[in-house]
Amino acid sequence: MSENIDKSDEELVALTLKDKNHYRYLVDRYGAKLQRYIVRVSGTDPDDSADILQEVFLKAYRKLNDFDLRLKFSSWIYRIAHNEAVTHLRKASVRPKTFNTETNDIILQTLPADLNIEQGIDHRNLTADISRIIAGLDEKYRTVLVLRYMEDKDYKEISDILKKPAGTIATLLKRGREQLLKEIPTQKLSI
Amino acid sequence: MSELSEKILKEVEEKKIVPVPRCYFLCREYSLWIFFVIAVFCASLAISTIIFMLADYDWEIYKYLSRSFLVHVLLAVPYFWLIVLCLVTLVSYLTFKYTRQGYLFQMYAVVLGCVSFSLVLGVVLFYSGVNSQVHEVISQRAPFYEKLIYDKDDNWNRPACGLLSGEITEVRNNNNFIIRDFSGNLWEMKGENIVWPKNVSPERGVLVKVVGQREDSTDIFFVKLVKQWECSLCH
Numbered sequence: 184m185s186e187n188i189d190k191s192d193e194e195l196v197a198l199t200l201k202d203k204n205h206y207r208y209l210v211d212r213y214g215a216k217l218q219r220y221i222v223r224v225s226g227t228d229p230d231d232s233a234d235i236l237q238e239v240f241l242k243a244y245r246k247l248n249d250f251d252l253r254l255k256f257s258s259w260i261y262r263i264a265h266n267e268a269v270t271h272l273r274k275a276s277v278r279p280k281t282f283n284t285e286t287n288d289i290i291l292q293t294l295p296a297d298l299n300i301e302q303g304i305d306h307r308n309l310t311a312d313i314s315r316i317i318a319g320l321d322e323k324y325r326t327v328l329v330l331r332y333m334e335d336k337d338y339k340e341i342s343d344i345l346k347k348p349a350g351t352i353a354t355l356l357k358r359g360r361e362q363l364l365k366e367i368p369t370q371k372l373s374i
Numbered sequence: 375m376s377e378l379s380e381k382i383l384k385e386v387e388e389k390k391i392v393p394v395p396r397c398y399f400l401c402r403e404y405s406l407w408i409f410f411v412i413a414v415f416c417a418s419l420a421i422s423t424i425i426f427m428l429a430d431y432d433w434e435i436y437k438y439l440s441r442s443f444l445v446h447v448l449l450a451v452p453y454f455w456l457i458v459l460c461l462v463t464l465v466s467y468l469t470f471k472y473t474r475q476g477y478l479f480q481m482y483a484v485v486l487g488c489v490s491f492s493l494v495l496g497v498v499l500f501y502s503g504v505n506s507q508v509h510e511v512i513s514q515r516a517p518f519y520e521k522l523i524y525d526k527d528d529n530w531n532r533p534a535c536g537l538l539s540g541e542i543t544e545v546r547n548n549n550n551f552i553i554r555d556f557s558g559n560l561w562e563m564k565g566e567n568i569v570w571p572k573n574v575s576p577e578r579g580v581l582v583k584v585v586g587q588r589e590d591s592t593d594i595f596f597v598k599l600v601k602q603w604e605c606s607l608c609h
Contacts, residue, residue: 207379346477
C-alpha cells in the first residue's frame, strides 16, 4: 500500500470507499495541518484538539460519499474541521489567547506586505505579536485571517471552507486586516 | 501508519462506522432543488395574483365611497399576497443557499434572481388566467382570506353611494335593463343614451358594475356609467 502515498486526495477517497484501510493516508496527510488549524480557530489545549480532530476524521469518513469533486479535498475536510472547531468554541465560549508561533512563518511572507509593515524588523516578535492579536479578534475575522495568512489558502479555498461567497471573504479579509492594524498600537507591537 | 490514523481506523472498526450511502446525499440535494422550484413557482403565483388584484382594483371609485385617494390606494395594497411573496422568497433563498453550490452566491443576487424569474413567470401566469382561479379557490376554501383582501363585491353593493353590480337578467333596450345584485335583489336600471363599453354587450347573464343614483328608496337606479365586472386584462 505504500504506493498510495503518491496518490491524489481524490484517488484516495475513491480507494477508501472500496477499502477503509486507505483512509490512513488521508488521515496522515491532513492530521497535523487540521490539528493546528483547530487550535488556531478554537484555542483548545492539545487534548481537546486531539478529540476534535478524531471527531473530524470520523465525521469525514461517514460523509465521504458527500465529497464533491468540484472542491479540493483539502477544502472539504477543512470545512468539516472548521465546523467542529467552531462548535467546540461556541460550546466552551472561550477565545483563543495565542497560537503556536513556531509554524507561523507563512505570516511573514504575505501579511507584512498586505499591511504595509516595514521590512527589516524582528520577525520572531512580529510573528508572535500578530498571532496574539489575531487570536483576540472576532471569530469571523480570525478564521479568514488564519486561513489566509497561516494556512496559506486562496480566496476560492476560503470561500469553499467557510461556505461564503468570495466577495464576502474579500470583505472579511479587508476588515480583518483593518482590525489587525487598529490593534497593533494598543497591543504595543514591536515594530 | 501514525498513531492518529491507527486510532481512527480502530474506532471505525469498533463502532462499525460506514460511509453514509451516496443516494442519501443525492436525495437531500434533489429535495432542496424541488423545494426551491416549488417556492419560486409559489412566488410567481403570488406575483400574478398581486398583478391581478391591482389590475382588478377600482381605482376611480374612491370619490363615490367618501374616502381620500391615499386611503383608497392603501386599501389597494394586497398585503396578504405581499407577505406570502416575502415568505416564499425567503424559503427559496434558504433552500438555494443549502444546495451544494448555493453558498457561492450573495444573498441579494439569489433574492433578485428569484424575484426577477418569479416576476416573468408571474406575468405569464397572469395572462394565462391561473390567478383568478387561485383567487376563487382560496376564497371558497379559506373564509379568513376574504377579510384580508379588497372586497370588490362589498364596494360595488352600495346603492346609496351610487355603486351597484350584478348579473343582467333582462334587457328591455340599451337604456333599460334589470340586474340581480350579489345579494339576490333585483334592480331596474334606467338611463339616457347609456354608453356601453366595447367589450360589454347588454345581454342576459353578463356581469356589470354600474355607477349611478338610486331613486329615493325604490329599486330603480339611474345609470351614469356601465362597466365590465372584471378588468379587461383579467380572465
